Each structure stands twice: as structure tokens, then as C-alpha cells.
Amino acid sequence: MNISGKKCLVIGASSGIGAELSRQLASHGCPVALVSRREDQLNSLADDINRIAGRNLARVYPADVTDYAAAPKILQQVIGELGGLDVVVYSSGTMPKVGADEYNTEKDIGMVEVNLLGAIAWLNPVAERFAKTKSGVIVGIGSVAGDRGRRGMPVYNTTKAALETYLEALRNRLGQYGVQVTTIKPGFIRTPMTEGLSIPLPAGTPEKTAADIIAAIESGAGVTYTPGFWRYVMTLIKLLPSPVMQKLSF
Ligand SMILES: NC(=O)c1ccc[n+]([C@@H]2O[C@H](COP(=O)([O-])OP(=O)(O)OC[C@H]3O[C@@H](n4cnc5c(N)ncnc54)[C@H](OP(=O)(O)O)[C@@H]3O)[C@@H](O)[C@H]2O)c1
Structure with missing residues (x-):
């Protein structure tokens, strides 16, 4: 797909990767x-985008992704106001600090709700629409953290692994209709x-991450690591036997 002029929806647009992707x-x-939730951040991003573009390209739809019932309604509003929809990116995510001996169920459920259940609530109706229109691109922001369970953040790892399995299943379901589903796996950004x-390894920037996401959309990639060297790092880490993983401190 050539991204030029395509109608896009970015969920989790108020900061970081989602904000930079929206600009690009x-x-x-x-x-x-x-x-996303923070209306002020969204408004100032939209003002910036529209000022630079010299026309109204950005529109703001404040929402909490854990309000699952709101997703299909807002989606319909977006489709009506944009006059269609070509690309949807789910970037909302949360990764609170977790202590080495902390087992905080409330915190863990919060991560599951935003990183996984919110994605399902938004991407299910998108998948249904794209299967009918036989077009469209769905992008989910996973993480290298989804590749192994590590001692540092058990539930963040779990949410990203589950999100990536969900995206893989969508890819397998929707490919027959010509719908592209792309999983982005950032390292540290x-x-x-x-x-x-x-940060133990060179960190990526939101600018390069957003450019890599657009390149993945345009090339039809299924799974993309960014920065690219993480593909090799994670290939090695995925090969480590469990007794070795138990000794690693990260
Ligand atoms: N940074 C990294 O190193 C890294 C690495 C791998 C993967 N990722 C993933 O990349 C994605 C973007 O992260 P980031 O680094 O750009 O972090 P960020 O700057 O903290 O952005 C997180 C985004 O998620 C939104 N969000 C959080 N809770 C939400 C909720 N309940 N409802 C709606 N939106 C919500 C936030 O918006 P509001 O607060 O306005 O709602 C914000 O726009 C996440 O999925 C993250 O897990 C990041």
C-alpha cells in the first residue's frame, strides 16, 4: 500500500510512538x-499537525480504551467523519514499574485491560469492517518483551505475547480478504x-520507529522488529533454555 493520503486511525496517539506516527x-x-484519554494532548497535537499541513488533517476523539463498549461507536463516528478508513494502528499501552518481589493484581489487570482487552475491543470491529470491504491495514504495537517471559515484568510480557498471538490469528483470518495485519515489535524506544x-542496548527514537511502521505498512510486512537489530537479539534470546533464563536478572 502507498500510504499517501490514506485515511488513518491511531489509538494511543497522545504521546510517544503514536504521537510521532500521527505526525508522520x-x-x-x-x-x-x-x-486516547488526554484530550489536551490530543488537541495540541492536532493543532500542530493542522498548522503544519495548512489544512484540517487531524481530528480528536478522546476515549479510554478500557471503555470497551464505546469502541464500535467511536469507530463509526471516525469512519463517517473521515469518509472511510484504510489504516488502523493500536499503540495504546502501559508498563508501570513492577518491583522484583511485587505481585500486584490490580496493577496487572490494568495492563491486561489497556494492552490486550482494549486492542481486542477496537480491532474486532475494525477486522469485521475490513473483511467486508476487502481492504485495509491493521497495525498492532507489540514488543520484544512478548518473545519471552522474564522475571522483571511478568504481566507486561504476557500482554504483549497475547496481543501478538491475537494479531497473528487476525492475519491468518483476514489474509484471504486482502487485509494486511502487521505486528510491530519495538525494542527500547x-x-x-x-x-x-x-536501557541496556542502544535505544531507538520515536521518529525512526514511526518511519519503520510506515515502511512496514507500505511493504506489507507481517512482523517487523524496530530497531532492526532486535530481530537478531531476540532470535538468540528465544533459543536460551529455561534454566539460563532463570539466571538472567532482567
Ligand atoms: N517505548 C518503548 O520502549 C516500547 C517498547 C516496546 C513496545 N512499546 C509499546 O509501544 C506502544 C506505545 O508506547 P510509547 O512508548 O509510545 O508510550 P507512551 O508515550 O507512554 O504512550 C502510551 C499511549 O497509550 C495511551 N494509553 C494509555 N492508557 C490508555 C487508555 N486507558 N486509553 C487510551 N489510551 C491509553 C496513552 O494515552 P493517554 O494517556 O492520553 O490515554 C499514550 O498515548 C505501547 O503499546 C508500548 O507497550 C513501547
Whole structure:
């Protein structure tokens, strides 16, 4: 798909990867619907995008992805106001700090709700529509963290692994209708999510991540690691036997 002018929806657009992706989509002439909770952030992003574009490319739809029943209604509103829909990106995510001996069910359920259940609530109706229109691209932001369960963040790992399995299943279901489903697997990226964390390997930027997402959409990729070297790092980590994983401190 050539991204130029495509009608896009970014869920989790108020900061980090989603905000930068929204800017870059607009720079390709794409009308873009911006979804997340913080209305002020969305409004100032939309103002910026529209000022740079010199026309109204960005529209704001404040929503909490854990309000599952709202998703199909807002989706219909977006489709009506954009006059169609070509690309949907689910970037909403949360990764609270988890102590080494912490087992906090409330915190863990919060991650499952935003990282996984919100994605299902938004992408199910999108999948249904794209299967009918026999077109469209669905992008989910997974993580290298979905490749193995690690001692540092058991439930964040779980949500990303589950999200990636869901996206793989959508890809297998929707391929027959010509619908593309792309999983993006970032390594460490410098965004508000990773602020204050010590990062063991060179961190990526939101700018390069967004450019890689657009390249993946245009090339029809199924799964893309970004920065690209993470594909090789994770190939090695996936080969590590369980007794070795138990000794690793990350
Ligand atoms: N940064 C990294 O190193 C990294 C690595 C791998 C994967 N990822 C993934 O990349 C995605 C984007 O992360 P980021 O680094 O850009 O982090 P970020 O800057 O913290 O952005 C997170 C986004 O999720 C939205 N969000 C959180 N809770 C929400 C809710 N209940 N309803 C609606 N939206 C919600 C936030 O918007 P509001 O607060 O306005 O609602 C914000 O727009 C996430 O899925 C993350 O897991 C990040």
C-alpha cells in the first residue's frame, strides 16, 4: 500500500510512538483520527499537525480504551467523519514499574485491560469492517518483551505475547480478504514510557520507529522488529533454555 493520503486511525496517539506516527502520517497527506484519554494532548497535537499541513488533517476523539463498549461507536463516528478508513494502528499501552518481589493484581489487570482487552475491543470491529470491504491495514504495537517471559515484568510480557498471538490469528483470518495485519515489535524506544529506565542496548527514537511502521505498512510486512537489530537479539534470546533464563536478572 502507498500510504499517501490514506485515511488513518491511531489509538494511543497522545504521546510517544503514536504521537510521532500521527505526525508522520499527516506529513504523507493522511487524514488522521487521534484517540486516547488526554484530550489536551490530543488537541495540541492536532493543532500542530493542522498548522503544519495548512489544512484540517487531524481530528480528536478522546476515549479510554478500557471503555470497551464505546469502541464500535467511536469507530463509526471516525469512519463517517473521515469518509472511510484504510489504516488502523493500536499503540495504546502501559508498563508501570513492577518491583522484583511485587505481585500486584490490580496493577496487572490494568495492563491486561489497556494492552490486550482494549486492542481486542477496537480491532474486532475494525477486522469485521475490513473483511467486508476487502481492504485495509491493521497495525498492532507489540514488543520484544512478548518473545519471552522474564522475571522483571511478568504481566507486561504476557500482554504483549497475547496481543501478538491475537494479531497473528487476525492475519491468518483476514489474509484471504486482502487485509494486511502487521505486528510491530519495538525494542527500547525513548518515550515517556521508558523515561528514567536504565536501557541496556542502544535505544531507538520515536521518529525512526514511526518511519519503520510506515515502511512496514507500505511493504506489507507481517512482523517487523524496530530497531532492526532486535530481530537478531531476540532470535538468540528465544533459543536460551529455561534454566539460563532463570539466571538472567532482567
Ligand atoms: N517505548 C518503548 O520502549 C516500547 C517498547 C516496546 C513496545 N512499546 C509499546 O509501544 C506502544 C506505545 O508506547 P510509547 O512508548 O509510545 O508510550 P507512551 O508515550 O507512554 O504512550 C502510551 C499511549 O497509550 C495511551 N494509553 C494509555 N492508557 C490508555 C487508555 N486507558 N486509553 C487510551 N489510551 C491509553 C496513552 O494515552 P493517554 O494517556 O492520553 O490515554 C499514550 O498515548 C505501547 O503499546 C508500548 O507497550 C513501547
